[in-house]
Amino acid sequence: MKQWFLLLFIIIVIWGCSLQEKDQLPKRLQKLKNLTVYSANEKPREVISFKKNTVYGDSKKVLIGSMGDIAVDSLGRVFIVDVQNQAIHVFQPDGQFIAQFGREGKGPSEFGFIKSLQIRKNRLYAFDSKQQKVSIFMLDTLAGDKTILLAQNRGKYQALQRAYPSIDKLYVRNNNTYVAEFILDSSPKKIKWQNFETKGLCYLLGNTGKIVSKKLIDLKKATRTLFAWPNSEALLGLHLKPFFGNALTVLSSDNSIYWAGPDYFLIKIYSPDGAYQDAFYYPHKKIPLTRESAIEAGIRDLYIRNMESMDLPRTWPVLTEMKIDDQDRLWIATTVEDMHVYEWWVLENTGELLAKFSWSRKEPIEEIKNGYMYTRETVEETGLQQIIRYRIEMN
Incomplete structure (x- = not known):
């Protein structure tokens, strides 16, 4: 009889946990097809560490201006x-x-x-x-x-007639073709501090640089703000990335497209031709956006002084960066309570959690390849930047 009570207790606990996770999933995402929802308490499979290895930058033979x-x-x-x-x-x-x-x-x-x-x-x-x-x-x-x-034939595509006249980002595929991302905004009225949305329109370019397909993906790119510069009436549509975040896109070795927005720990996966395939989601705590936390995060004084005038979100972006390494593992930076660092998650491309680690906001991760991580760091005494290589150890 005790064994039956124990079994019933375990079933209730598991059922309750699953309900709790489902409750944490935003309603707008619950109808998303082929969605895998992971537990907020998912444990990493590996322990990750880094060993500083090599420095790249200015020397007697070369001086890098910027x-x-x-x-x-x-x-x-x-x-x-x-x-x-x-x-x-x-x-x-x-x-x-x-x-x-x-x-x-x-x-x-x-x-x-x-x-x-x-x-x-x-x-x-x-x-x-x-x-x-x-x-x-x-x-x-x-x-x-x-x-x-690139995209010399863009005038033939009606959707691009309202886009900025240039490609914003270019993703090179493994077959000598390209994914080009154009930016489309909502043409806001000229009102000081007004926010407006921009979209990323992705098109496939052939190996000659011409657009060869219909639009692959049409997704929200970023929120921009009509920023008022000091002592000037000029308004500039500025991307206040630290406050609003932006969409993150990477391509895998088979040319699949991985996309994430800043508001949730949600990764969508698209086929090389832009068809939605599946997605995965992790519940993640949102951190309140306050003046104090902005100061701690090292945000520019100009922005901090104008925070009260801005129409800012209540919380910091959940996701701030996404990289993909040469083994098609995803490296994703998340905002946590300690505003001096990001918590990075290393995931299989299907979403399983491999490792977590904290890394300084002041030392952005640029590349992960050949078993090494490459970061950008600034020498305080000189202000010069260096690329630092770290050996990655997982066990």
Whole structure:
């Protein structure tokens, strides 16, 4: 009889926990198809640690004016954008400087503004957002392969007639094609501190750079605010990312698209052609957005002074960053009560929790590859930035 009571007790506890988790799921998400809901008390399978390994940056041979995006190839070489000079610096895995290529200009291997670097197979792709082109370099020789003008046929697509005239982000796929993200806003009235929504319109580009498909995905991108600059009547639609967050997108090795918004720990998965497949969700505590927490988080004084005038959300973004490593594991940064750090979650691409760790907000994680994590850190004495490599250990 005692065994029956014990079994009944266990069933009630499990049933109660499942109800509690279901209650935590927002109503707007409960009708989402193929949704996996994980427990808020999910335990990591692994313990993760990091060991500082190598530093990349300024040296006697190279001076990087201002660091932009970075990329790491399969050999462990590190490519760093020099924003000031529109050049790309290359370092050996041990931190030794190898070469520099590229410069400001409009010709081959010249740039207006290098917004992102991506590596696919044996090529480096440098996206120039100012000139709307991608320059491709061979990794074995570092020589320029070709330059592709992007979305020159965008005028044929009606939805893009209301978009900004340029591609905001470019995602390189593993078959020499691209996903281009255009931005569409709601054309707000010119009212000081007014918020307005922007959408990301994603289209598939072929290997010649032309749009070759209908719209892949149409999702909320970010909230912008008509920010009033001090001593000026000019209003600028500014993305106050620390307060509102933004949509996060990564591509896996099979070109599947992973998307997350800032409001919930919800990851949606789309096929390479933009069809929704499934999603997973973790209940996650939301942290109240206050002036005190903004100060603790290191938000700019200009924003803090104007917080009372802004129409801000009640809570901080739940998710703030999402990366994908070379094993297709997701690395996701979440907001927690300690505003000096983010709590990072390492997940299988199906959502199972592998590990958790805390990392300083001041040291953003840029890349995870070849068993290493690469972060961007600032030397307090000089103000110069460095890329730091850490060996990842899981056990």
